Each structure stands twice: as C-alpha cells, then as structure tokens.
C-alpha cells in the first residue's frame with residue numbers, strides 16, 4: 009500500500025490557503041463544509057475556474073459562486089513516481105486527475121484519484137468529489153482538499 | 161502584416177558558450193559564466209565587446225545588463241530587455257527582441273544571453289518547501305502537482321486520447337538528442353549513448369515521461385550577437401540572417417487550474433504561423449529544426465504544430481531515422497539539445513541553429529538554408545525563431 013497514512017498524500021505537503029487579496033476565500037471556506045463551488049458570472053451566467061477578479065468572457069466584475077452540480081468526468085491523468093517533495097517520499101506512485109465538470113461548461117479542476125494508485129485510469133470516466141479534511145498544525149490552519157473517486 | 165517585418169534586416173555574427181556542466185558542478189559563479197560566454201561570442205565574431213550596446217534575456221535571468229555593461233566597459237548602454245515567463249519559452253523571444261531593437265535603431269549590437277548556475281541558486285525540478293501555497297498553486301501543489309514534469313504530463317495523455325499518438329514518438333525524440341550528443345564534445349552526455357532498451361528500462365518520473373523524456377538541469381552560459389545586416393559582413397564569420405520571429409500563446413493559455421481553452425497543445429498553434437509569415441518560409445522548406453525539450457511530449461506537439469508533420473502521420477513520421485542528421489527527413493536537436501547537450505534553457509538550440517546555417521554543426525545537415533528554433537513548449541509564452549543563409553534573402 010503506497011499511502012498508509014490517513015491522507016492520500018503524505019503529511020507536510022504545502023497546504024492551500026486563501027489568496028491574500030481575498031479572491032477565493034469563499035471557495036476554501038466552502039470545501040471545509042464539504043461544498044464544492046465553482047466561480048460563476050452574475051452578468052453572463054457563465055462559469056470559470058480557477059477563480060479570477062473579472063469574468064473572462066464578458067469582463068464583468070460581478071462574479072459569484074455556484075455549487076457544483078452532478079459528477080465530473082476525467083479529462084486527463086498522470087501517475088507520479090518520482091517524489092519532488094520530502095512529504096511525498098512514501099506516497100509514490102500516486103494519481104493526479106484533471107476533472108471536467110459537464111454541468112459547468114467543462115471547466116476543469118485538479119485533484120487526486122483515490123483508490124489503488126495502479127488502477128487503470130480511463131479518460132471520460134465519471135467521478136465524484138471526496139473531501140479530505142486536514143486538522144492543521146502550529147504552522148497551518150485546518151483545510152480541506154477535494155479528491156475524486158470513480159463512480160461505479 | 162504589410163511591410164512590418166524584420167526579415168533579412170538583422171544578422172547573427174557571433175555565438176559562444178562556456179563549458180557546460182552537470183547541475184551544481186560549475187567551478188565559477190553564474191555572473192562570471194555569463195561574461196565568459198559573451199567574450200567567447202565576441203571572439204567568434206571578431207568584434208570588440210566594448211561595441212555591444214544592448215542585452216536581451218528571459219526567464220528572470222539574474223544577471224543584470226547594467227552590471228554586465230560595466231564589466232565589459234561598454235560606453236553607451238542602449239537596450240536592456242527581459243521577456244516575461246518562466247522556463248525556456250523566452251529563448252527565441254529574446255532573439256526576436258534583439259533583432260527588433262537592431263532593426264528599429266534602438267541599439268546597434270545586441271547580445272542575447274542566458275546564464276544558469278543551479279548549484280549557486282535553486283533548482284527547477286523540486287517542489288517548494290513552504291507551509292502554504294496560495295493563488296493558482298493552491299489548486300495544484302497540495303495534490304502533488306508541483307514540478308514542471310508533473311505540470312505537463314497530463315497534456316500528453318490527452319494528446320494520446322485525442323489523436324492516437326503513441327509513446328514511441330516520445331522515445332524517438334529522446335534517442336535522437338542522445339544520438340546527436342555523441343558527436344558533440346561540448347555535450348554533457350558526450351560519451352554516454354542511450355539505447356532503445358535503456359529508454360524502455362528507465363524509471364518513470366511521471367507517466368507518460370520516463371527519466372529520458374526529461375531535460376537535464378545544468379550549469380553554464382551562452383550568448384549570441386545581433387547586428388544589422390548591412391554591417392554583418394564586416395566580421396569574422398559568415399552572417400546568419402534573422403528571417404522571422406514570433407512570441408505568444410493561444411486563448412487563456414495562462415488560466416488557472418489547467419483551464420486553457422486548448423489543452424493538449426505545445427502553445428505554438430497561433431505562434432508558428434506568425435513566424436512562418438514573417439520569414440516567408442513554408443514548413444516544407446525547413447532544413448533542420450531545434451525543438452526545445454523540457455519533456456519529449458512537448459517536442460512531439462511542437463513538431464506537429466509547426467507543420468513538420470500532421471496528427472495523422474505523426475506516429476510514422478516521428479521516428480529515430482527521420483529525426484537524426486544527416487539523412488533524416490527532419491533532423492532535430494542536432495547538438496543534443498536540452499536532453500543531452502546542455503539545459504542552457506534552450507539558448508544552446510538557438511546557437512545550434514546558427515551553426516547549422518554556417519556549416520559548423522557537429523551533426524551537419526547538408527545545404528542548410530532555413531533553420532528553425534521552437535522555444536519552450538507548453539509554457540506561456542512560447543517563442544519561435546527562424547534563421548537562414550544569404551541565399552534565401
């Protein structure tokens with residue numbers, strides 16, 4: 009078993025923190041409640057990800073957030089064998105997936121694909137989010153990561 | 161583009177490089193390496209380095225042109241330029257900027273340079289050792305997507321899915337670079353040949369990249385000197401003319417969390433046509449190509465996006481036989497490139513393109529008149545340069 013710990017990857021990886029300018033605080037707070045949000049334009053009603061300060065389509069600054077509806081679909085993937093960070097020393101191999109959201113104009117999100125790291129990964133496979141809560145530490149506030157698992 | 165072009169107005173008169181070292185092995189600090197490379201390029205051209213009046217570089221090169229100008233006793237610094245963007249995507253952009261400065265009269269004698277001493281400074285292929293990541297990185301790094309190899313591997317699996325490209329094309333690119341390095345005494349991998357069996361047996365870094373699909377990390381410096389075409393024949397070497405350059409990337413290439421509109425791309429789809437337009441060259445007229453290898457999958461996409469083959473024919477075209485000098489249909493990376501000569505952030509590729517036109521390559525292709533460089537696939541911006549002989553002016 010490549011990942012004996014409670015988390016998909018080893019402890020001590022860089023933790024996500026909201027942007028200093030407040031751009032994505034709402035996203036990171038929502039995932040802690042196990043809600044996955046995607047940025048959405050209040051003017052043209054189109055989604056975008058990652059978050060930005062203006063709509064890339066209509067240039068409106070009036071942006072909000074929508075809960076992600078339905079499942080995702082694997083757009084691409086990679087299996088990582090070489091640890092580039094000390095916290096990954098006992099985590100390889102592991103799977104990274106790029107997931108597109110069919111109900112949100114196929115915007116894409118990156119996460120890990122839980123389960124056997126040697127599983128055959130099929131582009132186009134349906135996946136659902138899995139929330140992984142981290143307690144935090146002296147250095148790091150509690151945070152939640154969003155992984156994906158194949159829907160059987 | 162009407163008559164807005166630099167085609168044939170500028171020439172490269174000198175090229176030079178330091179000894180290339182494995183990462184961390186340079187006995188000299190980075191700044192000293194840069195000065196040495198510029199002095200060597202000046203000697204190659206037969207020009208007094210005090211005549212230099214401009215500098216262009218890329219990838220946040222640490223060696224400030226004002227300090228270099230002082231070190232070289234330059235009388236009048238007129239051009240000091242940096243292309244934005246990381247990686248080697250700015251290599252040919254820096255050449256295009258140098259050429260444009262000369263063509264428009266901002267400066268007369270411009271050096272393009274790049275220096276790297278990763279023992280002295282940090283490495284590229286490591287994840288950041290920080291407690292927090294914010295912004296774009298917050299959506300990738302906590303999932304173990306941190307290094308350049310990890311950032312680009314998923315594009316290649318999507319390329320395979322969309323176009324049926326196979327792993328053998330990546331292997332061919334790797335074998336070609338290592339093969340060429342065996343004839344190049346400057347190459348870090350000189351005397352270290354790679355067999356198909358070695359490639360197959362090598363460990364995965366991140367699927368679909370084996371160890372030998374990934375560039376080295378090296379120490380060294382390289383430099384090239386640009387002057388106007390009407391002065392170019394005053395110097396020691398046969399001038400090599402700048403035919404065309406282009407810089408950029410397609411729609412939303414820089415969007416976060418891997419949301420570029422076109423994903424499985426080297427980012428040359430909009431750039432290469434602009435370069436060919438300025439150069440007035442067709443892909444079938446390219447005699448030899450230097451195609452930046454950060455990772456071989458990017459080379460495969462670059463070859464296709466420069467029209468040197470098609471998606472449909474790529475599996476048959478991108479073979480060791482076709483990619484190697486002197487007899488391949490499209491020899492690439494004839495000095496050994498980033499994989500096997502030196503990861504000089506690609507500037508060694510621009511130098512090799514010049515040497516091919518001069519007839520000075522260690523793996524010379526016959527009768528080279530049109531010589532292409534594609535810098536930095538998959539990063540944004542990427543850039544292109546095409547140079548040629550007097551015969552094509």
Ligand SMILES: [Zn+2]
Pocket residue numbers: 049050051052053054063064065066067068
């Ligand atoms: Zn909008």
